Amino acid sequence: MTSYGYCPTVHGQLHYAESGAGPAVLLLHQTPRSHDEYRDVLPILAGAGFRAIAMDTRGFGRSAAPPAAATIEDYADGVTALLDALGLDRVHLVGHHTGGVVAVEVAARWPDRVDRLVLSSTPYLDAEARAARAGRPPIDDGPLSPDGAHLAQLWQRRQAFYPAGRPDLLARFVRDALAASSLEDGHRAVSRYRMEERLPAVRARTLLIGADADPYAFVDLERMRAALPAAACVVLAGGGVPLPDQMPAEFAAAVLGFLPTPNAEELA
Template sequence: MTAKLRRAYADLPHGQVHYAACGDPHAPAVLLLHQSPRSWAEYRAVLPLLGARYRAIAMDTAGFGDSDPPPSAASIESWAAVAAQLLDALDIARAHVVGHHTGGVIAVELAARHASRVRSLVLSSTPYTDEAFRRARAERPPIDAVPDSDDGSHLAALWRKRQAFYPAARPELLQAFVLDALKVQDVEGGHRAVASYRMEERIASVTQPTLVLRAARDPFAAGHAAQWLQLLPQARMADIPEGMVPLPDQLPDEFARTVLEFLDAQP
């Protein structure tokens, strides 16, 4: 039987956080964290697959989707703090945590800062943000920002910025990206937060079992996978050869199957 998807809000100290959930509320929990500037919706097709065996929860990061922004400046640290508060609100003592791109960076902070709350990690297309990463990122142009235009051509420009990193003949994936991007006040804020995060100061505190998920056709993150295996001796890697930037909603069956194989092997 397919797990029913339900959406709700949690009242947290800074405001409301929106999330979607599937599965038995008494089953082990899996928290899913999305990339920037997406929302829970990139896990829409993944949730019922994980929810068949787990309590799967995909949250909108604070300030994205339908969640209120954090009380302080947007940062990986503040987003991880809100994620921990959501676990509290849902009465979840420990959860497996799955993060894609920015979501993976938030997952690292959550695992380091709130180690007792995180049972295991899945780092999907997650960059390692050390000083070399920060220098390289500072020299690159904005990833998604486009100037507004009176005739709406900036919407097409936003589409074209991402088009090369998405599979051909899948316009619904780009449309989902644009819809989420339009809801974010600062479309570049998530990328700046990742670029400024000092992960090298946290990584030694990450000791949980870890799966590094490499989307081989993701030029932004695929190259970081080998580095993760050096940094986290407890990690193992799984490849998705056709995976691109929108991996969870591009290949939800393969994504969910790979995650489930890892989660089911955990004690």
């Protein structure tokens, strides 16, 4: 059973969903999603003996907004604020897309707080990537229309990157997008992040998950492997941009295949 809660922090109220008991696994979503991205993953991880927690990153879902022009570092501050509020010194950390970039920063800045690290469809960001993204038009945002046409445009902007015949996934995306404090702040934060300077500081054992039908991130998988040569790697065939909610069983199996099996003392 999944439960929901708020944690008061110096950054405002942070919202999360959790299921199960045991070693903690914290899951970070992509922009502009929420904990709902992991709705179907949480009970699978819980059933395997983990306390699975999916937070709403600052400014998304039901969490308080970060400062204007938020950075990846701002989002990472929210992660550790939630850990502190929940009394968690150390967790397994899982991030998808933007959540993977935030997870890199958390693992680099607070290596003693991350046991194992899972980076799903995480873009590789260096000077070349930042330059390429600098002039890119907005991914999700657009001008408001008096007749509400911008709502259909939000759907249409993402439709090509979602599997055919799964309007339910797009509906979940749109619900989250409408709740976000900004549709683009997360994307802009990713585009400014100096990942190549932070990856050498990552000490956690790492798994890279690639989704071969994800045109945004799959092209960066080999560069991530080169930057993290000791990392394990799994490719999920047919997985796209919405991988965790598109293929929750396969996604959870990849994560569970990498995490250490909880022992009896941890489950007590």
